[in-house]
Amino acid sequence: MRHPAQVDFKRSVGCSQSFLLKNPRKQRGLFQSYLEGLHWVMRYYFRGPDHASWSWYYPFYHAPMAFDLANYDKLRNPEISLEIGRAFRPFQQLMAVLPSSSKTLLPECYQGLFGTESPIAHFYPRKFVVDMDGVKVPWGGMTLSFACIFLGTMIFPST
Numbered sequence: 001m002r003h004p005a006q007v008d009f010k011r012s013v014g015c016s017q018s019f020l021l022k023n024p025r026k027q028r029g030l031f032q033s034y035l036e037g038l039h040w041v042m043r044y045y046f047r048g049p050d051h052a053s054w055s056w057y058y059p060f061y062h063a064p065m066a067f068d069l070a071n072y073d074k075l076r077n078p079e080i081s082l083e084i085g086r087a088f089r090p091f092q093q094l095m096a097v098l099p100s101s102s103k104t105l106l107p108e109c110y111q112g113l114f115g116t117e118s119p120i121a122h123f124y125p126r127k128f129v130v131d132m133d134g135v136k137v138p139w140g141g142m143t144l145s146f147a148c149i150f151l152g153t154m155i156f157p158s159t
Contacts, residue, residue, distance in 0.1 A: 030064050031072040039080045053082035061144075100124040 037058045044052040069075065088096065091110055098105065103114040114124050130141035 027064075027068070028072070028074075030060055031069055032074070032078060033058055033060060034064050034069065035072075035075070035078040036080050036082065039078075040082060043082070049087050051084060052087070054085040054087055056082050061142075100126070 036056065040053060040056055091106060094106060095110060095113065100114040103111045112118065113120055115121065118124075129144040131144055132141045135141050
């Protein structure tokens, strides 16, 4: 049984009780992905970028509640295995984070990939939702459509 204050806190920060309490499989996936993210950060900062997985991404919008994560049964041994890869090249990284309206910041040979006839045009939607909840500046919002993090590996094979 959860403490009433904990449930009220979850409600106040927008966590769906139905997601957290009625779908244990999704909750376990959230916990596992979060622990993988912590593992990724530790490897990147303590062993260097050559030891990081460049294909891994966090598939959720928010982190789990610390109280719930502390009760995760695999917390002590989460069985994390990340594929070590190569970092994106600078222009690949820019293409993964820039909107199509900023294509002029890239060399001309890359700008055509932002067009409507491009095979990767679906990664650059013209209209998308931006979450401005709790944001104080116009550029601080979070895009709610998830772009494919594997953009660089799909367009530019490793050489």
